[in-house]
Amino acid sequence: MKALVLTGTKQFDIEDLPTPEIGPHDVLIDTAYAGVCGTDHDLYAGRPGSAAAVPPIVLGHENSGVVAAVGEQVTRVKPGDRVAVDPNIYCGQCEFCLTQRPELCDHLSAVGVTRNGGLAEQFSAPASVVYPLPDNVSLKSAAAVEPISCAVHAVDLLKLHPYQKALVIGDGFMGQLFVQVLQAYGVHEVDLAGIVDEKLKLNAERFHVVNTYNTLRESIPEGRYDVIVEAVGLPSTQAQAIAAANKGAQVLMFGVGPxxxxxxxxxxxxxxxxxxxxxxxxxxxxxxxxxxxxxxGKVDVDSLISHEFALEQVQDFLDGAITGVSKAVVRLAE
Structure with a gap:
């Protein structure tokens, strides 16, 4: 099978790999789409994501596809099912897993980070992290289930009420997702701060953002917001998040910085x-x-996916040769 293999820091090779073998509890998936996100930029540059990626490794942790085969003990899905895959695999035995905090697992592994992922024609995963898709969710949209799920976990950590005013700092893909997720959870006013006028305009017109701030030329009001989501990860935007906080506010530090x-x-x-x-x-x-x-329909990702790449274009994108990308997915199947 054709795969894009990370063979070193900032080095990819297209290789022909054998079809992944599956055990009795595993699923083999024909990849349809794989999203490319900030974590992939970090892994490509030799920095850790949720864990360190050790070359040679196939990246791709935001994946959708069609089940090709299942292990003999798998009853959750069957060949032909359209699925999305949660990349994160927990040990189930450490202190954090046993106290209902599996995201802090001492032995976390992840599809596309510590084991081969979706930037290949096929990949495998335990059946426990493979989720069937409703008929009305396209495989292209389903490549964004993983980032949506990260936003859901983040808002689950907050105490949200309809009266609150929320601000999202960062108009990247995750920041724009947070706008929609906060609205879906009932927050009555969600504002957005960023640096790209087109993205701010899109969110005002399509996703009913009340106020937008282009921080290249205007300041965020101080002391205004009850919930602030920092989705950039820079010291300057983290300081802006604290300054924007009203009394009793909750500040969510989501952005991943150095x-x-x-x-x-x-x-x-x-x-x-x-x-x-x-x-x-x-x-x-x-x-x-x-x-x-x-x-x-409470979250629309199709409006945010700006580019669809082939495997051969991924390195150019991560090297910065392709610009103006809001969200990129890689198409693996026709």
Whole structure:
């Protein structure tokens, strides 16, 4: 089978690999689409994602496809089923798994990170992380179930109420997803700050964002918001998130920045405003909710997917030779 193999830092090779073997509890999947995200940029550059990727490895952790074969103990899905795959596989035995915090698993493995993923014509996964799709969810849209599920986990960590005013900082794909997920969870006003006028306009017109701020030329109001989602991961935007917080606000630090990055905050403000600052990591058991949001139409990813690549174009994209990308997916099947 044809596969894009990460063979070193910033080095891909197209290779012909054998069909993955599956065990009694595994599923073999013909890949339809694989999303490319910020984590893939990090892994390509030699930085860790949810875990470190050790070459040679096939990336691709946002995957959809059609079941080609199943192990003898698998009853959850059958050949021909259209599916999306949660990349994260937990050990089920460590302290965190046994205390209902599997996302913090000491032995986390992941499709497309620690084991071969969807940037290949076929890949395998345990049946426990393979989810059948409703008929009204396309395979292209289903490649975004994983990022939606990460946003769902993040908002599950918050206490949300309809009266709240929310701000999302960051107009990348994840920031735009958060706009829709917060709305789906009943927050009555969701605003968006970013740096691309076209994205801000799209979210105002199509997704009913109330206020938009292009932070290249205007400031975010201070002390206005009850919920702030920081979806960039830079010290400057993290500081903006704290400054935008109203009394009693919740600040979600979702953006993934450099491991050595730090930002300054006024600790008295945390005390005086009674702020909650919350981190969020991956997506434990939120795939069903993410699929339901797609199926119900409460989350629209098709409007956000700007580019569809072949395997041969992925390296150019990650090298920055292809610009203007809101969200890219790689098409593996006709």
């Amino acid at each position: 491991q050595e990055a730090v930002f300054e905050m006024n600790t008295y403000d945390i005390y005086k405003k009674q702020l909650t600052i919350q981190g969020s990591f991956i997506n434990p058991l939120t795939f069903s909710d993410a699929i339901a949001l797609l199926s119900s």
